Amino acid sequence: MPHTVTLLPSNHTFIIEHGENLLQGALRNGIPFPYGCRDGACGTCKGKVLSGQIDRGQYSARALSEQEVAQGLALFCQTLALSDLVLEVHEVGDVVGIPIRRLPAKVDSITRASHDVMRVKLLLPTNQRLRFLAGQYIDFLLKNGERRSYSIANAPHDDEFIELHIRKVAAGTFSDFVFNELQEKAILRIEGPHGSFFLRADSPRPIILMAGGTGFAPVKSLVEEAFYRGLSRPIFFYWGVRSRRDIYSDLPQQWAQRENFHYIPVLSEPLPEDQWQGRTGLVHEAILEDFADLSGYDVYACGSPAMVYAGRDAFLLKGLNADNCYSDAFEFQHPAGATPQK
Ligand SMILES: Cc1cc2nc3c(=O)[nH]c(=O)nc-3n(C[C@H](O)[C@H](O)[C@H](O)COP(=O)(O)OP(=O)(O)OC[C@H]3O[C@@H](n4cnc5c(N)ncnc54)[C@H](O)[C@@H]3O)c2cc1C
Numbered sequence: 001m002p003h004t005v006t007l008l009p010s011n012h013t014f015i016i017e018h019g020e021n022l023l024q025g026a027l028r029n030g031i032p033f034p035y036g037c038r039d040g041a042c043g044t045c046k047g048k049v050l051s052g053q054i055d056r057g058q059y060s061a062r063a064l065s066e067q068e069v070a071q072g073l074a075l076f077c078q079t080l081a082l083s084d085l086v087l088e089v090h091e092v093g094d095v096v097g098i099p100i101r102r103l104p105a106k107v108d109s110i111t112r113a114s115h116d117v118m119r120v121k122l123l124l125p126t127n128q129r130l131r132f133l134a135g136q137y138i139d140f141l142l143k144n145g146e147r148r149s150y151s152i153a154n155a156p157h158d159d160e161f162i163e164l165h166i167r168k169v170a171a172g173t174f175s176d177f178v179f180n181e182l183q184e185k186a187i188l189r190i191e192g193p194h195g196s197f198f199l200r201a202d203s204p205r206p207i208i209l210m211a212g213g214t215g216f217a218p219v220k221s222l223v224e225e226a227f228y229r230g231l232s233r234p235i236f237f238y239w240g241v242r243s244r245r246d247i248y249s250d251l252p253q254q255w256a257q258r259e260n261f262h263y264i265p266v267l268s269e270p271l272p273e274d275q276w277q278g279r280t281g282l283v284h285e286a287i288l289e290d291f292a293d294l295s296g297y298d299v300y301a302c303g304s305p306a307m308v309y310a311g312r313d314a315f316l317l318k319g320l321n322a323d324n325c326y327s328d329a330f331e332f333q334h335p336a337g338a339t340p341q342k
């Protein structure tokens with residue numbers, strides 16, 4: 001049975017259909033809920049249920065604690081409405097009017113960026129461009145009904161192609177396909193743009209970017225957008241990888257020629273042949289060493305869930321305001337309809 005959902009403080013309302021979760025209902029109605037993984041794992045879609053009955057569905061305890069449940073919080077990407085609801089949610093104004101579309105996309109090129117990363121460029125049908133914000137991602141819609149998410153690596157102004165950086169995952173369904181079978185000119189189905197990880201260009205605060213591995217993809221989009229818009233705020237980019245061969249782009253070195261851009265690669269397991277003189281260890285720890293107080297910064301973190309969550313927790317303890325912390329955890333997708341182990 002459909003239910004009416006009212007949002008505070010905006011007073012927006014929408015009708016949620018039977019079987020839809022709150023996020024799906026909101027997006028279908030053009031209401032910009034914040035979200036990331038859509039899988040109950042990242043916590044980005046968290047909001048408060050002020051009145052009404054819900055089923056919180058399945059989610060990771062890391063994304064929503066028992067204490068938060070007791071406070072009435074829920075993950076809207078998993079929550080079903082059992083009655084009319086009133087929710088408290090911070091809508092994301094910047095994505096209003098950007099439609100989520102399903103499109104065919106032709107593989108224009110596939111090039112090896114490193115031993116385990118492929119750079120894939122997609123071309124949309126003639127006269128079609130994807131509107132998106134720097135940092136957002138698209139989904140590939142697989143024939144078996146599953147999806148795989150990849151961050152867009154180009155900036156919105158440079159939208160002739162959609163550039164993706166795809167890392168090889170051992171026995172990974174989609175990455176195996178990309179590395180072993182995908183050919184130029186192949187047609188794939190995509191959906192997007194998705195997510196609320198994007199550049200907050202109007203903020204006055206200096207920016208800290210933290211990426212692990214192919215977390216560089218959305219960082220590239222954010223940085224190119226920041227330069228395009230002429231942002232003069234300091235930008236500090238920490239790129240965490242295992243060893244030197246995992247640094248699969250020279251762009252950050254080029255960007256570092258700008259006065260306001262600082263590049264700090266951090267190797268967790270440098271090899272003897274790397275002869276590495278730079279920073280070592282975990283990338284979020286390098287940031288903690290360099291910044292005693294993060295209260296005046298915007299932090300963007302993207303890459304493996306372990307890195308993103310460890311960083312976010314530690315940064316909040318160092319004064320970072322939760323509203324100025326944006327993250328995109330590259331959670332693994334799960335078969336359609338399934339949810340992670342809780
Ligand atoms: C918002 C978002 C953005 C993303 N952006 C990118 C991106 O820009 N570039 C990119 O390379 N990936 C990105 N990912 C991850 C990507 O969506 C896939 O999860 C990943 O490529 C693995 O897919 P697969 O089909 O190859 O492996 P699957 O078939 O999904 O997994 C196979 C096996 O490997 C395990 N596994 C999957 N991924 C990993 C991993 N990273 N490390 C260890 N074990 C793993 C699974 O649990 C499973 O057992 C993103 C994910 C999200 C949610």
Ligand code: FES
Nearest residue numbers: 036037038043077
């Ligand atoms: S937990 Fe809902 S979007 Fe990630």
